[in-house]
Amino acid sequence: MVDMRVFRDEVTRWAAGGSGGPAGELAELLGVHTVVLLEGLSDLAAVEALAAGRGRDLADEGVCVVPMGGAMSVGRYAGLLGPSGLGLRLIGLCDEREKPFFDRGLDPARAPRPSVFVCTADLEDELIRALGPERVEQIVRAEDELRAWQTFVQQPAQHGRPRHRQLHRFMGTKKGRKIRYGRLLVDALAPGQVPAPLNDLLAGL
Numbered sequence: 001m002v003d004m005r006v007f008r009d010e011v012t013r014w015a016a017g018g019s020g021g022p023a024g025e026l027a028e029l030l031g032v033h034t035v036v037l038l039e040g041l042s043d044l045a046a047v048e049a050l051a052a053g054r055g056r057d058l059a060d061e062g063v064c065v066v067p068m069g070g071a072m073s074v075g076r077y078a079g080l081l082g083p084s085g086l087g088l089r090l091i092g093l094c095d096e097r098e099k100p101f102f103d104r105g106l107d108p109a110r111a112p113r114p115s116v117f118v119c120t121a122d123l124e125d126e127l128i129r130a131l132g133p134e135r136v137e138q139i140v141r142a143e144d145e146l147r148a149w150q151t152f153v154q155q156p157a158q159h160g161r162p163r164h165r166q167l168h169r170f171m172g173t174k175k176g177r178k179i180r181y182g183r184l185l186v187d188a189l190a191p192g193q194v195p196a197p198l199n200d201l202l203a204g205l
Helices: 003-016 021-030 042-054 070-083 096-109 123-131 133-142 148-152 165-172 177-186 195-201
Strands: 034-038 062-068 091-093 113-121
Touching: 003 021, 003 070, 003 148, 034 042, 034 070, 042 062, 042 123, 042 177, 042 195, 062 195, 070 091, 070 096, 091 096, 091 195, 096 113, 113 123, 113 133, 123 133, 123 165, 123 177, 123 195, 133 165, 133 177, 148 165
Parallel strands: 034 062, 034 091, 091 113
Antiparallel strands: none
16 A cells, blocks of 8 residues: 555665655645655654644644655755656755755745754754753653663763753663654654644644
8 A cells, every 4th residue: 555654765765866756646646736855754753743642643744744864865855856857836844054055955845835844953952952861851751761761871971960851861872662662752742842842743734
């Protein structure tokens, strides 16, 4: 069965130097009209979790969420998918330090200018601050990672660091952990706790 994941995979192959034919055919077949450009897989997990929590099926709405594997690729993806490529509407979500890449990369594709929603530090930091360190630690315990967390905070490099910074670093110390917690933290948010960049992104789709 052809679904939005197949389109996303074809876009990734195209951006890596493959043919754009299959992506173009799938975009038409699936009725894709909007692409959300993200830096990585943890951002994808968070966006998909929030959409699901709000009862939205982005694929059915013609929206494809694409992790690019880094902000430096945004120009490549924008050229393939935006007005000069497949003619799709582009929206971005990025970290504050990566915004210059989005500004430069999306500039040739502005027609109209794409919306870019910016996290103050990054999305994990936004989620940790929204929930508070105590609630995030509860989630870590519920994931049976209390021992790993306690070992981590005892490391000399973590002494004296604010708790939210320790939690942020902890999530990046094991492959796949940022992706898993991206989903878990979003699922734990109350409606009024959703960080503005993530909330505004969903509202704009």
